[in-house]
Amino acid sequence: MVPLDPVPKPIDHVLAGAPDAPALVDRAGTLSVAQAEERAAQLAGWLAAQRFAPGDRVATWLPKTREACLMPLAAPRAGLVHVPINPLLKRPQVAHILADSGARLLLTQPARAAMLEPGDSSGVAVHTQAGQGDPLPRSTADPQALAAILYTSGSTGRPKGVMLSHANLWLGANSVAHYLGLVPEDVVLGVLPLSFDYGQNQLFSTWAAGATVAPLDYLTARDVVKAVDRVGATTLAGVPPLWLQLLDADWPADTAAKLRRLTNSGGALTVRMVRSLRERFPAADLYPMYGLTEAFRSTYLPPALVDAHPDSMGRAIPHAEVMVVRPDGTSAAPGEPGELVHAGPLVAHGYWNDPERTAARFRQAPGFSQAGGTAVWSGDTVVADATGLLRFVGRDDEMIKSAGNRISPAEVEEAVMAGGEAAEAVAIGIPDARLGQAIVVVARGDASDEAALRERLKRELPNFMQPARFEWRSELPRNANGKLDRAAIRDAVRLGEGAP
Structure with missing residues (x-):
């Protein structure tokens, strides 16, 4: 060594x-x-x-x-x-x-x-x-x-x-x-x-x-x-x-x-x-x-x-x-x-x-x-934690604030992908008159799996973390380093904002 x-x-x-x-x-x-x-x-x-x-x-x-x-x-x-x-x-x-x-x-x-x-x-x-x-x-x-x-x-x-x-x-x-x-x-x-x-x-x-x-x-x-x-x-x-x-x-x-x-x-x-x-x-x-x-x-x-x-x-x-x-x-x-x-x-x-x-x-x-x-x-x-091990929660500028809750996009994304219905996912907060922000998830996968995914998420996430809308894609954009281009995904969703 x-x-x-x-x-x-x-x-x-x-x-x-x-x-x-x-x-x-x-x-x-x-x-x-x-x-x-x-x-x-x-x-x-x-x-x-x-x-x-x-x-x-x-x-x-x-x-x-x-x-x-x-x-x-x-x-x-x-x-x-x-x-x-x-x-x-x-x-x-x-x-x-x-x-x-x-x-x-x-x-x-x-x-x-x-x-x-x-x-x-x-x-x-x-x-x-x-x-x-x-x-x-x-x-x-x-x-x-x-x-x-x-x-x-x-x-x-x-x-x-x-x-x-x-x-x-x-x-x-x-x-x-x-x-x-x-x-x-x-x-x-x-x-x-x-x-x-x-x-x-x-x-x-x-x-x-x-x-x-x-x-x-x-x-x-x-x-x-x-x-x-x-x-x-x-x-x-x-x-x-x-x-x-x-x-x-x-x-x-x-x-x-x-x-x-x-x-x-x-x-x-x-x-x-x-x-x-x-x-x-x-x-x-x-x-x-x-x-x-x-x-x-x-x-x-x-x-x-x-x-x-x-x-x-x-x-x-x-x-x-x-x-x-x-x-x-x-x-x-x-x-x-x-x-x-x-x-x-x-x-x-x-x-x-x-x-x-x-x-x-x-x-x-x-x-x-x-x-x-x-x-x-x-x-x-x-x-x-008590032993000093760190866990990532989210970026301050990406945190979703919904119904008075600060929600980590990473936590939503991990839950979405845990069952295999989606291969990749990006969670985004969009303006919502009632909640402040609503959660939209852009996912790589088959839209036909959404019903099963929603049913599972109802069991695994609290109500305030439930996505209001899913947008399904065959591919998600990436930047030059191969990472998901979150900014491009976020901009694309927000350009098409409406009632979730």
């Missing part, structure tokens, strides 16, 4: 395995740790030859190529700030990120470069192939120096860039490698976007443990199944929509048995999904986690506690202080809902070029905080 180390280093030091150990495996073959280190050094040398100023931003808009995997090490080594752009984003979002970040260079592919219109890349040197410069030695940068800007998916408004230091990235890698118990023999299948903090950390935490990353761009769940078998993956990270797809896929027993570790973030697992994952992958430890890009990750639930606490998001990860805070800034009691506030060295450095939103989200830690300093005030409501 990787020991906990509170002393950060520049992130390009993260390749920690034996020189001849495999660091990255893809369809082109295997890169050893020494080869990955050499290629990152050459990429850094190529960037340095562009003679940008220290701290300038360089962007990548790529699938999971070797350059996309190594640029997060190479750019900081050259004294630059890496801006990974999700390859699923379209031209308007890419143009915004390039302009907002002030990127000086974009590394992409010819087809993507051709999508950009005049003015989208003004002042940006667009390259469709990376060069090889004189290798640069490992960085001696201050760990608090900026190393990356990760743009959130921007489900409402334009994407905003979260500023991450070497220390943020290094300590996140150390924390995850430690609590997941990663070892050099592990092979981590990297299916998540590298522009997503969860996906990028798969590179760093795997390499910090001396293990192997197998990056994968996939089209179907079957592609993931085949890749697990092909590379002998022991670890798979996902978000709830991906788990639903994978649970619907055909898994040969010997392939499912290869997986020893499943991790989830980007949305809470339902009790039903937890049980389904445990049944489908009986040899795998399951790690439910909660995170936000502004602090990387906040909590995880040890596998030994999953069966007894399937709706819990766990406790603080190493290097993090997580608090449940009342509106008056004091500590909430066990069983009392409050805002999740995250302090400590994983807290990001704010939003790039956006002091107003930075001031709203990044504020002084509560007076009872042990870490002190700047904290991330998440806007998420959670509750801790």
Whole structure:
């Protein structure tokens, strides 16, 4: 197991395995740790030859190529700030990120470069192939120096860039490698976007443990199944929509048995999904986690506690202080809902070029905080039990207020999906003259199952939590990170508002 180390280093030091150990495996073959280190050094040398100023931003808009995997090490080594752009984003979002970040260079592919219109890349040197410069030695940068800007998916408004230091990235890698118990023999299948903090950390935490990353761009769940078998993956990270797809896929027993570790973030697992994952992958430890890009990750639930606490998001990860805070800034009691506030060295450095939103989200830690300093005030409501295990209640701006009750959309959604009538569900509050807000559920499934679903919900939910209306869809919209696009769903429902 990787020991906990509170002393950060520049992130390009993260390749920690034996020189001849495999660091990255893809369809082109295997890169050893020494080869990955050499290629990152050459990429850094190529960037340095562009003679940008220290701290300038360089962007990548790529699938999971070797350059996309190594640029997060190479750019900081050259004294630059890496801006990974999700390859699923379209031209308007890419143009915004390039302009907002002030990127000086974009590394992409010819087809993507051709999508950009005049003015989208003004002042940006667009390259469709990376060069090889004189290798640069490992960085001696201050760990608090900026190393990356990760743009959130921007489900409402334009994407905003979260500023991450070497220390943020290094300590996140150390924390995850430690609590997941990663070892050099592990092979981590990297299916998540590298522009997503969860996906990028798969590179760093795997390499910090001396293990192997197998990056994968996939089209179907079957592609993931085949890749697990092909590379002998022991670890798979996902978000709830991906788990639903994978649970619907055909898994040969010997392939499912290869997986020893499943991790989830980007949305809470339902009790039903937890049980389904445990049944489908009986040899795998399951790690439910909660995170936000502004602090990387906040909590995880040890596998030994999953069966007894399937709706819990766990406790603080190493290097993090997580608090449940009342509106008056004091500590909430066990069983009392409050805002999740995250302090400590994983807290990001704010939003790039956006002091107003930075001031709203990044504020002084509560007076009872042990870490002190700047904290991330998440806007998420959670509750801790007597043992300190946390449970997600909902976002303050998504809570449904009906007949004087504050209702968690997540609780309604979990109840809707518990019986199998709906594969996915999003609960939304819409204005109602009598109730204040009425509950509308947009669900993926067959409308013919609604009568049975309503009958079950009458047994399982109190009257004030009963949906007033169901809207059935064959598919639900998703954002660029594969999460359900709640804002789009909410806007579509509210545009068609009427009497529920």
